[in-house]
Amino acid sequence: MRPLSLNTATVRKQWSLAQIIDGCARHDIRGISPWRDQVAALGLKNAATSIRDNGLTVTGLCRGGFFTAEDWKDDNLRAIEEAHALGAQCLVLVVGGLLPGSKDLQKSRAQIEDGIGAILPHARKAGVPLAIEPLHPMQAAERACINTLEQALDICEALGEGVGVAVDVYHVWWDPKLESQIRRAGKENILAYHICDWLVPTRDLLSDRGMMGDGVIDLPRIRRWVEAAGYTGFQEVEIFSELDWWKRDPDEVLQTCKARLVHC
């Protein structure tokens, strides 16, 4: 079994970052992937110290990106600094949807690629790999118009060293080219591997993700593909669940994540 990392979004409605770090220690979860607002609330220095003191691996910082918004550059440069301070294995990029008021996907995508290219020298200098996360096509308009692994890897190839992908099963499980594109990505480009499950039915486009084992994603198969590509990192659990897991006792959530690793 690949070890577990907790993306802090999974219990963000119940716990502060300090409580989440304690929870990880208590449940012997060895990896964490915090969100920037939670880091800011605790204070960057405090967060870094506390994570280090608890021996947690920071499998990613969520998130940079949104290159189609105003002020994308300064915000991304700050995100790189924060990822560096936390010793994060990567900065996850949710790249942003359509340009405001526009229907022009091509132009939006071009601006995104230019944006990643513009911050890449800073990321390289800071030693922070950038992880493009292709999001599910149902989130193309609002959150990310990079929507397949193939598209993300084309950008990685164009931009060169220092940028790879975050493979989140929720976003890519349906893709007929998933296996071949994971192979193409290889060890070099798979910077993070995120797990959860796809519920049937799915009641909300953003916040109705399932716990591993409760949905239809063949998690062991996809894990074998990323392992065959050379990935040796954590399995990061990231569950947005307004209707279920965000309402539960967070200790139960963490216990369940660990117990469900048999389905991964």
Added chain:
Amino acid sequence: MRPLSLNTATVRKQWSLAQIIDGCARHDIRGISPWRDQVAALGLKNAATSIRDNGLTVTGLCRGGFFTAEDWKDDNLRAIEEAHALGAQCLVLVVGGLLPGSKDLQKSRAQIEDGIGAILPHARKAGVPLAIEPLHPMQAAERACINTLEQALDICEALGEGVGVAVDVYHVWWDPKLESQIRRAGKENILAYHICDWLVPTRDLLSDRGMMGDGVIDLPRIRRWVEAAGYTGFQEVEIFSELDWWKRDPDEVLQTCKARLVHC
């Protein structure tokens, strides 16, 4: 402007097929694409006569497919007969989701391809082209695990003459390979072109489609792509809208469809 065809799902909550045929005549809409349950309710022979008498072009029959369900073969053979009786330009295939109780996309997809191959000789004999409709990835589990135009065209190539695609903007607008795959499809393989719009936000994964102009799809651009590929057929409006258009006066819906052609 490409002429308008009305997919009868657009007003199915308000009108019977007989009423829809009358409505098309009244609003000078020259194409129709009926659903099989509506045809059955009116009677196949009555439906065919009424459609012919009103001079309507049948741009498609909805739908065959669901090759991962029980009894898929007999049902599809009946659908081919009905499409033939109606003089439909194609039988639209919603191919079906995961096999019951399975998480195996590969196996489900293989069964779907085999199923299309199995009915294809019957469709050829009847002179009914089969139109594979790739559905949006958010509908992969339950309705269709053919989810990109590229994937559908690979199947068309493997199976040969008599099978093409239905390009529905709702399902494919986000695809970074859309333009190149429309070009690849060409006049030969584009059997139908369906329009509506993608709403922001989208409140339901199945029944929250928008009227043309109310969402973010760059409809003129996609139309130009299908025209450049050689498509000379109708623009078929298909709107599933539990929350809005299915609640309105159907005459208003048809008027609006016509008025919104300027956005297409």
